[in-house]
Amino acid sequence: MLITVSTTHRPATDLGYLLVKHPDRVHAFGVPTGTAYVVFPEAGAERCTAALLLDIDPLALAVDRPRRGGPARGSGSTPEGFTLGRYVNDRGYAASSLLSSALSTAFRSAMRGDSKDRPELAATAIPLELRVPALRCRGGADLAGRLFAPLGWMVTAIPIPLDPTRPDWGDSRYVDLTLAGTLRLADALNHLYVLLPVLDDAKHYWVAPDEIDKLIRAGAGWLAAHPERGLITRRYLAHRRALAGAALARLAEQRLADEPTDPDTVVESYDGGADEEAGLPAGVDRQPLAALRRAAVLDALDRSGAARVLDLGCGGGALLTDLVRNRRYTEIVGTDVSTRSLAVAERRLRLDRLPPRQRDRIRLWQSALTYRDDRLRGFDAAVLMEVVEHLDPPRLPALEAAVFGHARPGTVIVTTPNAEYNVRYPGLADGGLRHPDHRFEWTRAEFARWAGAVGASYGYTVSISGVGADDPQVGSPTQLAVLARTGGGEGGSR
Numbered sequence: 001m002l003i004t005v006s007t008t009h010r011p012a013t014d015l016g017y018l019l020v021k022h023p024d025r026v027h028a029f030g031v032p033t034g035t036a037y038v039v040f041p042e043a044g045a046e047r048c049t050a051a052l053l054l055d056i057d058p059l060a061l062a063v064d065r066p067r068r069g070g071p072a073r074g075s076g077s078t079p080e081g082f083t084l085g086r087y088v089n090d091r092g093y094a095a096s097s098l099l100s101s102a103l104s105t106a107f108r109s110a111m112r113g114d115s116k117d118r119p120e121l122a123a124t125a126i127p128l129e130l131r132v133p134a135l136r137c138r139g140g141a142d143l144a145g146r147l148f149a150p151l152g153w154m155v156t157a158i159p160i161p162l163d164p165t166r167p168d169w170g171d172s173r174y175v176d177l178t179l180a181g182t183l184r185l186a187d188a189l190n191h192l193y194v195l196l197p198v199l200d201d202a203k204h205y206w207v208a209p210d211e212i213d214k215l216i217r218a219g220a221g222w223l224a225a226h227p228e229r230g231l232i233t234r235r236y237l238a239h240r241r242a243l244a245g246a247a248l249a250r251l252a253e254q255r256l257a258d259e260p261t262d263p264d265t266v267v268e269s270y271d272g273g274a275d276e277e278a279g280l281p282a283g284v285d286r287q288p289l290a291a292l293r294r295a296a297v298l299d300a301l302d303r304s305g306a307a308r309v310l311d312l313g314c315g316g317g318a319l320l321t322d323l324v325r326n327r328r329y330t331e332i333v334g335t336d337v338s339t340r341s342l343a344v345a346e347r348r349l350r351l352d353r354l355p356p357r358q359r360d361r362i363r364l365w366q367s368a369l370t371y372r373d374d375r376l377r378g379f380d381a382a383v384l385m386e387v388v389e390h391l392d393p394p395r396l397p398a399l400e401a402a403v404f405g406h407a408r409p410g411t412v413i414v415t416t417p418n419a420e421y422n423v424r425y426p427g428l429a430d431g432g433l434r435h436p437d438h439r440f441e442w443t444r445a446e447f448a449r450w451a452g453a454v455g456a457s458y459g460y461t462v463s464i465s466g467v468g469a470d471d472p473q474v475g476s477p478t479q480l481a482v483l484a485r486t487g488g489g490e491g492g493s494r
């Protein structure tokens with residue numbers, strides 16, 4: 001079983017840096033079904049090719065035990081129990097789900113888009129050619145085109161004849177697949193990781209619920225909008241309906257988050273339309289409320305003493321740009337469910353222009369706050385700035401469990417509009433919300449009740465303040481809560 005990855009980017013040998021494999025050596029990895037090798041059949045300045053070969057141990061494959069990890073399980077667990085098919089089958093020769101899991105073992109950091117030596121290149125689209133000479137393709141060669149072409153690949157899928165000497169026998173179920181395009185290497189590898197087992201569609205492997213997370217993660221940035229996402233999801237999850245339904249619901253959430261908002265419909269730009277009524281002297285600068293809010297969040301973060309911080313629901317990255325400027329923050333992670341927002345944040349941060357040591361402090365991850373994400377554990381502090389009001393109220397307990405119960409940062413800083421203040425915005429007096437995507441806005445009492453309940457359930461103390469001019473009747477336009485974890489434990493009674 002074989003995949004090759006080639007580039008004509010100059011110098012092409014940079015491919016070795018991106019894959020973290022020296023082109024002069026043979027790299028071997030133990031995988032559950034045998035041994036994976038990475039070698040470089042060509043490594044010149046103009047063209048470089050890495051090959052991933054998988055040498056399958058038929059006995060390892062035949063062992064009938066469900067394991068975690070990858071849809072890449074052998075066809076061992078057939079419903080009939082022992083069959084000859086467990087030992088005599090095409091698994092050793094055809095690229096399939098097994099190759100896909102070998103891919104994630106051999107190229108783990110490249111698939112994440114990480115590169116210590118060539119971070120700019122890892123973030124850049126480069127000319128690539130991928131070849132899978134024997135790919136089992138259930139549904140015919142056309143399907144390969146339907147799956148890869150929408151992702152920006154030029155697809156050549158040539159059916160392999162059953163027997164070249166007997167053309168009358170027709171074609172086998174295998175194709176010789178070549179993909180050419182200019183893409184980021186991480187995206188290319190994630191496309192293969194997901195779509196090889198989808199094309200193979202061997203149904204007899206064991207699929208654990210954590211496969212949904214793997215699919216969502218590998219599909220970040222491309223699967224939610226893919227025209228064949230339904231087929232991809234069903235096949236990847238081995239036609240388990242409940243799992244596919246849950247995954248498709250998460251992809252739908254991502255698509256929704258990617259829908260643009262008309263800026264003209266957003267109310268709330270300044271620190272109070274109320275200032276004039278409040279009798280501020282003429283000439284006093286009215287600061288945009290967003291700037292005041294960031295300043296208040298930065299101040300609270302500073303007081304918490306945090307060095308490793310999460311900006312959850314980071315949007316276009318306004319707060320991240322402030323965090324990056326401050327060296328006390330040694331690790332900064334922005335997450336959002338919306339890939340559009342993450343792309344804006346990436347541009348705004350100008351990651352490609354930062355020196356590698358600076359760039360290494362920052363990560364942008366697609367992640368939905370209503371699902372547990374192990375990557376978010378162990379941080380000093382997390383910010384939820386103007387995020388909670390974007391969730392439907394029945395989804396809030398899921399966010400609370402994922403953030404306060406699972407990620408469990410030492411400090412959580414939450415900001416949200418103060419609904420009472422809305423009467424001070426011309427146009428909102430009739431009970432409207434400040435932003436078309438807001439699902440609710442809380443009064444001061446409602447926010448205090450929510451924060452108090454979360455703190456009590458998960459072991460955090462709560463202190464609440466206001467941001468922006470403090471109106472004697474209705475308070476400040478923004479509310480801010482700092483929740484500080486009390487014990488070190490994994491508490492949480494919800």
Ligand code: SAH
Nearest residue numbers: 257313314315336337338368369385386390
């Ligand atoms: N914190 C940023 C953006 C606030 S807008 C700022 O203050 O400037 C709210 C952000 O939350 C949006 O970018 C939206 O995509 C994100 N978001 C909404 N629901 C989410 C969810 N369930 N998981 C992760 N992010 C979510």
